[in-house]
Amino acid sequence: MMKRILFLLFTITQFSLLAQTTISGKVTDSKKQPILGASVYLEGTYDGTSTNEKGEYTFTTEETGTQTLVISFVSFETFVKIDDVSKFKNLQVKLRDDINSLDAVTINAGTFKAGEKAKVTVLKPLDIVTTASAVGDVLGALQTLPGTSAAAEDGRLFVRGGNAEETQIFIDGVRVFTPYSPTPNNTPTRGRYSPFLFKGITFSTGGYSAEYGQALSGVLDLTTIDKPDQEKTDISLMTLGVGLGNTQIWDNNSLSINTSYINLGPYTAAFPDRNNWLKPYQAASGEAVYRHNFKDDSMLKVYGAFSYTDLDVIQDDINFEDGFRFGLQNRNLYINSTYKNKFGNNWKIESGVSFTNDNSTVKIIDDVVNNTENSAHFKVKIRKQFSSRFRIAFGSEYFITDFNEDYTPVNNQKFDYGFNNNLFASFAETDIFFSKNLAAKIGVRVENSDLLNQFTVSPRTSLSYKTGKSSQLSLAYGQFYQNPSNNYLKFHQDFKAENTSHLIANYQHTKKNQIFRIEAYYKDYKDLVKYDSEIASFDSNFSNNGTAYAKGIDIFWRQNQKIKNTDYWVSYSFLDTERDYRNYTTSATPNFASAHNLSIVGKHWVEKWQSQFGITYNFASGRTYTNPNEPGFLNNKTKNYNSVSLNWAYLIDQQKILYFSVNNALGTKNVFGYNYKNTPNTNGNFDRQAIVPNADSFFFVGFFWTISDDKKSNQLDNL
Amino acid sequence: MKKVLFIIAIFIATGISAQTKYQKGMQKAFDLWNQNKLTEASQLFERISKAEPENWLPAYYAATVEIISSFGVKNETVLTAKLTKAQEFLDAAKSNSENNPELIITQALLNLGYIAFDGQKYGMTLSGKNNMLYAKALEISPNNPRVILGKAEWEMGAAKFFGKSTAPYCDAIKKAIELGKAEKVEQEFYPKFQLKRAEEVLQKCEG
Numbered sequence: 030m031m032k033r034i035l036f037l038l039f040t041i042t043q044f045s046l047l048a049q050t051t052i053s054g055k056v057t058d059s060k061k062q063p064i065l066g067a068s069v070y071l072e073g074t075y076d077g078t079s080t081n082e083k084g085e086y087t088f089t090t091e092e093t094g095t096q097t098l099v100i101s102f103v104s105f106e107t108f109v110k111i112d113d114v115s116k117f118k119n120l121q122v123k124l125r126d127d128i129n130s131l132d133a134v135t136i137n138a139g140t141f142k143a144g145e146k147a148k149v150t151v152l153k154p155l156d157i158v159t160t161a162s163a164v165g166d167v168l169g170a171l172q173t174l175p176g177t178s179a180a181a182e183d184g185r186l187f188v189r190g191g192n193a194e195e196t197q198i199f200i201d202g203v204r205v206f207t208p209y210s211p212t213p214n215n216t217p218t219r220g221r222y223s224p225f226l227f228k229g230i231t232f233s234t235g236g237y238s239a240e241y242g243q244a245l246s247g248v249l250d251l252t253t254i255d256k257p258d259q260e261k262t263d264i265s266l267m268t269l270g271v272g273l274g275n276t277q278i279w280d281n282n283s284l285s286i287n288t289s290y291i292n293l294g295p296y297t298a299a300f301p302d303r304n305n306w307l308k309p310y311q312a313a314s315g316e317a318v319y320r321h322n323f324k325d326d327s328m329l330k331v332y333g334a335f336s337y338t339d340l341d342v343i344q345d346d347i348n349f350e351d352g353f354r355f356g357l358q359n360r361n362l363y364i365n366s367t368y369k370n371k372f373g374n375n376w377k378i379e380s381g382v383s384f385t386n387d388n389s390t391v392k393i394i395d396d397v398v399n400n401t402e403n404s405a406h407f408k409v410k411i412r413k414q415f416s417s418r419f420r421i422a423f424g425s426e427y428f429i430t431d432f433n434e435d436y437t438p439v440n441n442q443k444f445d446y447g448f449n450n451n452l453f454a455s456f457a458e459t460d461i462f463f464s465k466n467l468a469a470k471i472g473v474r475v476e477n478s479d480l481l482n483q484f485t486v487s488p489r490t491s492l493s494y495k496t497g498k499s500s501q502l503s504l505a506y507g508q509f510y511q512n513p514s515n516n517y518l519k520f521h522q523d524f525k526a527e528n529t530s531h532l533i534a535n536y537q538h539t540k541k542n543q544i545f546r547i548e549a550y551y552k553d554y555k556d557l558v559k560y561d562s563e564i565a566s567f568d569s570n571f572s573n574n575g576t577a578y579a580k581g582i583d584i585f586w587r588q589n590q591k592i593k594n595t596d597y598w599v600s601y602s603f604l605d606t607e608r609d610y611r612n613y614t615t616s617a618t619p620n621f622a623s624a625h626n627l628s629i630v631g632k633h634w635v636e637k638w639q640s641q642f643g644i645t646y647n648f649a650s651g652r653t654y655t656n657p658n659e660p661g662f663l664n665n666k667t668k669n670y671n672s673v674s675l676n677w678a679y680l681i682d683q684q685k686i687l688y689f690s691v692n693n694a695l696g697t698k699n700v701f702g703y704n705y706k707n708t709p710n711t712n713g714n715f716d717r718q719a720i721v722p723n724a725d726s727f728f729f730v731g732f733f734w735t736i737s738d739d740k741k742s743n744q745l746d747n748l
Numbered sequence: 749m750k751k752v753l754f755i756i757a758i759f760i761a762t763g764i765s766a767q768t769k770y771q772k773g774m775q776k777a778f779d780l781w782n783q784n785k786l787t788e789a790s791q792l793f794e795r796i797s798k799a800e801p802e803n804w805l806p807a808y809y810a811a812t813v814e815i816i817s818s819f820g821v822k823n824e825t826v827l828t829a830k831l832t833k834a835q836e837f838l839d840a841a842k843s844n845s846e847n848n849p850e851l852i853i854t855q856a857l858l859n860l861g862y863i864a865f866d867g868q869k870y871g872m873t874l875s876g877k878n879n880m881l882y883a884k885a886l887e888i889s890p891n892n893p894r895v896i897l898g899k900a901e902w903e904m905g906a907a908k909f910f911g912k913s914t915a916p917y918c919d920a921i922k923k924a925i926e927l928g929k930a931e932k933v934e935q936e937f938y939p940k941f942q943l944k945r946a947e948e949v950l951q952k953c954e955g
Binding site (some may be wrong): 066068070072073074075076077078079103104130131132150153228258259541636637639682683737 | 769773787788791792794795796798799822823824825826828829830833869873876877879880906911912
């Protein structure tokens with residue numbers, strides 16, 4: 030008995046000695062260069078080693094039968110081979126580049142990204158709120174990027190010769206129909222939504238993905254925060270008003286609320302501007318985001334925002350002796366809900382719904398206009414990753430807009446009018462990485478508009494090639510359609526969609542803390558709306574005969590920390606554009622487009638004073654206006670626009686911040702254009718009035734206090 | 749009877765030898781670590797973690813080595829690759845040991861890797877997260893010296909940034925040292941309190 034067992038034991042030991050197998054081979058990259066330090070092992074066992082300088086590896090194992098050999102190394106795709114263990118001898122393995130790694134090519138023509146997820150960020154999260162001219166507004170910060178025109182009296186995004194309506198804004202991929210707060214003439218607007226709730230920004234000035242439609246010039250997609258860090262309460266006291274925010278987290282849920290009340294009354298009383306305010310500008314707004322994480326990584330977000338704006342003002346106007354009265358009441362409700370989930374083998378589904386209800390009552394002199402817009406957007410997008418080198422995305426969306434307006438002229442009866450604009454769209458797109466150095470995105474979008482009874486097909490494509498270790502070249506082409514603006518659709522519906530094509534070439538060079546990019550583009554507009562009256566109305570004769578072009582060069586340069594504690598960036602845009610649209614009598618450069626735009630933004634942190642100082646310089650060359658005393662249309666140019674803005678954020682302690690900012694600190698008298706009198710004076714000349722900002726300079730003081738359990742966080746990120 | 753005893757003996761022997769394999773592997777990995785062969789150490793921890801898919805310790809150490817070796821890395825591609833890998837190990841460890849304070853503070857350390865690399869880019873979102881992580885770890889395990897030390901060190905960094913006194917944290921460090929000395933580690937290869945490091949931190953705090 031004993032003997033037998035001993036024998037058995039002996040045989041087992043023998044057997045295992047015999048069964049020791051040597052595994053060996055060599056690991057190289059795609060250029061046959063040996064890889065040092067790659068991990069080579071049999072999965073599920075302790076047996077393995079690292080490759081040496083020659084990329085070689087050798088180790089022994091007692092495992093037998095079918096085994097899985099794994100070879101992995103950072104920034105390469107992991108190699109896996111399942112075979113009999115005896116076959117893993119002198120195995121020559123070429124690891125493929127991991128195209129997800131940071132140094133791989135990115136498809137980026139036309140697009141700027143901000144946020145930590147982006148491979149190349151042009152704006153850091155803090156920048157939105159520490160840029161001197163931005164005053165905490167996302168739109169203000171984006172206006173320091175190339176491709177935008179400084180229309181300081183308007184505040185909306187004017188992208189590459191397109192007017193503001195040509196840029197669409199999305200939250201989590203779902204459309205925002207009325208993104209801008211209403212303001213009187215020559216007062217810049219702000220985005221309705223506070224920057225605190227967003228973690229990432231994608232701003233595209235052309236050539237964007239087939240996922241986005243109904244935008245001729247630009248797309249801005251804001252991504253809300255998935256999971257807030259901690260429970261806290263934020264209190265803001267500002268010269269313009271007060272703000273209160275609170276975040277609660279429980280189980281897999283979180284709720285963030287932000288409210289604010291702005292009243293310009295005290296400010297304009299202390300520093301009168303050029304207007305006569307009957308009722309000061311006041312705005313109350315509230316936002317809430319609810320997020321729920323499900324067990325399986327899926328996520329539901331519901332975002333809601335409500336705002337109410339009210340003002341009544343008399344503005345100087347050369348054609349109205351008693352001034353031009355403009356009163357406005359606006360209420361706006363926006364709800365956006367998205368749901369993300371994964372299923373099957375690398376499939377992802379994202380769905381979203383948004384709903385907007387916007388009501389404005391506008392008093393123009395003694396006439397009253399009241400309009401209501403109800404809009405909704407439904408969207409489903411499915412993505413599938415076949416491999417890290419090949420992905421597809423496709424989806425469908427439906428837009429509904431119901432617009433109604435009534436107009437009551439003084440001492441006259443009311444007119445009612447409106448329209449329904451429903452649009453169905455589908456898109457499909459594929460990303461192909463041929464190698465770490467060459468990638469393409471090819472997509473197509475189809476849209477069918479009920480209102481215009483039109484079906485459109487827009488191809489989109491872009492290609493990127495890595496020309497060196499830190500540089501890449503990209504090309505993009507796309508066709509874009511957009512229904513005419515509500516301003517025309519409410520009077521006339523027999524239109525075609527306006528359309529344009531973009532052709533873009535981009536070169537980018539990035540190093541740590543340094544980005545240089547230059548982009549050239551050409552845009553060719555067709556089927557723009559034209560009409561023959563001074564303002565669009567029922568009496569106008571409308572057509573789709575308008576055309577336009579825009580071409581230019583955008584340059585961006587950013588360097589961080591090269592000078593200690595200092596970040597700066599420079600944006601320059603050259604724009605050559607002419608339009609023959611609206612009621613233009615001939616093709617001309619529109620008033621909002623400047624040929625040269627320059628922004629220089631700098632920030633410097635002084636540790637000793639716990640302060641961040643910021644400066645922004647904006648320059649824009651003169652803008653066109655029509656001088657009726659001379660022949661021609663848009664025949665003159667204003668002087669150049671110059672503005673220097675400064676800010677100072679002082680961290681009193683970890684939870685209290687004092688913030689000062691001044692826009693146009695030097696008080697430069699900027700002119701945006703001229704208003705001419707309708708009738709000539711006794712000499713036969715038309716008198717004029719300069720269109721100027723309501724106040725040359727604007728300053729802001731705020732105190733921000735965060736209360737949280739750990740007493741550590743502050744609203745630096747809010748500034 | 750003999751037969752039974754013998755069979756039992758074999759069972760025990762095999763049991764021991766299986767354990768020894770783990771012990772041997774872990775010991776070897778620690779040796780590599782001590783010899784500063786970080787790549788090899790991390791790779792061995794990785795192999796052990798895959799072979800022992802229900803034990804959180806090897807994955808915890810694989811993550812820790814990757815995180816520690818990421819400090820001082822200048823190239824963002826390498827840094828992101830390292831920390832992404834560390835995150836995978838940490839996630840694997842977490843799935844075996846929920847609400848483990850050791851893993852929570854390691855997550856905070858991983859976040860610090862990003863913050864140390866580019867405070868402006870990552871500081872805004874990650875420092876709030878770290879505050880929460882330390883608070884949570886302390887709630888679960890109020891007398892864990894590693895948690896107390898990690899939290900104090902993190903808060904010291906913030907206080908220094910704001911030019912505040914670091915004195916309030918020295919007591920916490922002292923307490924951690926005391927607790928660390930008295931701590932009896934029950935599980936083999938359970939994270940140990942690094943007394944020498946703690947004393948260095950205390951010196952910085954008082955100095």
